[in-house]
Amino acid sequence: MKPLRNAPVDRRRQSEIAGKHVLDQPGRVKLRGLLFRAVRVGIGLILLGLAVRDVDFASLSKVPTEVSPAWLALALVTVLVTITIKSWRWALLLKPIAPQMGFRDVIGFLLVGQAANILLPLRSGDLIRSGLASSDDAGRFPAVVTGLIIEKGLDALMLVSAMALALPMIPREAALNTDLNWLLAVALGALGAALLALVVSRRSWVLVREKLQVVPHRGARKAVELGDRFAAGMEQLRRAGSFRPVILLTLVSWLMMYATNMATIYGLGLNAPPEAGLLVLVLVFIGIIPRLMPGQVGPFYFFARLALEQFGIGPAFSTGYAVLLHAFFMLPPLVGAGIYLLTSRKRTVPEPAHSP
Secondary structure, eight states: OHHHHHHHHHHHHHHHHHHHHHHHHHHHHHHHHHHHHHHHHHHHHHHHHHHHTTOOGGGGGGGGGGOOHHHHHHHHHHHHHHHHHHHHHHHHHHTTTOTTOOHHHHHHHHHHHHHHHHHSSTTHHHHHHHHHHTTTOGGGHHHHHHHHHHHHHHHHHHHHHHHHHHGGGSOTTSTTOOTTHHHHHHHHHHHHHHHHHHHHOHHHHHHHHHHHHTOOSHHHHHHHHHHHHHHHHHHHHHHHTOHHHHHHHHHHHHHHHHHHHHHHHHHTTOOOOHHHHHHHHHHHHHHHTTOOSGGGHHHHHHHHHHHHHTTTOOHHHHHHHHHHHHHHHHHHHHHHHHHHHHHOOOOSSOOOOOOO
8 A cells, every 4th residue: 555655746756857847948948049059150150260261461452452432332322222122122012911101111120120130140130020010010910921921932033043043154163163063053943933933823832732732741831831821922912013013123133232243343353254243142142041140241251252262263352352242231231220220200109199
C-alpha cells in the first residue's frame, strides 16, 4: 500500500518538474533568438571584412579627380524618384481598402517601414508599415498585409527576370562565369515566365493550387495560403482598375534602381559597361534579403564590390562605389522617415465633442 500513498507525491513532483520545464521554455526561446541574431550579425561582419580586406585606402585619393557631380546628383534624384514610384504603387495597393488615405501618409508609412528595415533585424519594417496603414482601422490589417504580399511577389518576379538577364552578361574571364550560367539563366527565365503567368492569368493559380493541395507538407499549405491571398488581391486590383498601373510601376521602379547604379558608376568615372549596373542590382538585392545586420553594411558592400570586380574594377574603386551607393540607397529613407515622424501631427486622443 505504500506505493499507493506515495503516488500522489510522485505526481506532484512530476507536475513541478513539468512546470519548471514550461517556465524554462521562454528563456530558451529568447536565448535561441539572441544566438540566431548574433550569428546573423557575425556573418554580416565577416562580409564587411571581406569587402575591405585588401583595399588600399590611399589610392582612393585619386577618385575625386574622376568624380562627376552632375552624374552623382542624378543618382540621388533617381533614388528619390524610386521612392516616389514605390509610394505610388503602395497607394494603388491600398486604394481598394483605404481610398481616403492621403499620399503624404502613404509615402510616410513607406519611408518609416524602409527605415525600420534598415535599422532593425529581419523585416520588421514591413510589419510596422502594415500597422501604420491600418492604425485607424485594425480590421484593415489583413487586407494591408495582402497588399504587401502582392508587392513582394511582383518584386520577386522582377528579381528572377533580372537574374536571368544578368547571368549571360558576366564576362567570360570573370570569376562568376561558369559553364552553368546559360543553363541557370534559361531555368530562371522559365521560372520568371511561370511567375508572370501566375500574375496575369487567373487560371494559372487554380492549376498550381490543385497540385500543391495534394502535397502533404506544411510548406505546401503555406504556399497555398499565400497564393490564395495574392490571387485574391490581384483580382481586387483588376476590379479597381489598378492592375496594369501596379505592374507598370513595379517595372519602372526597377529600371530606376538600375539607373541609380549606372549613374553612380558614371559619377565616379569607373570604366564599367551597362551590364555591370544590372549585376550590382541583382547581387545586392539578393545579399540584403536575409537582413543580416543593421544598415546591411557588410552584405551591401560585399556584393556591390563583387559585382564590379567581375568587370575588372579594382578593390579600392569597387569598395568606394559600394560605400557611396549604400549611402544613396539608405540615407534618403532614414532622413525622410525622420522628417515624416517629426512633422506628423496625428492626434493620439480624440477631440472633445462640441456642444450643440
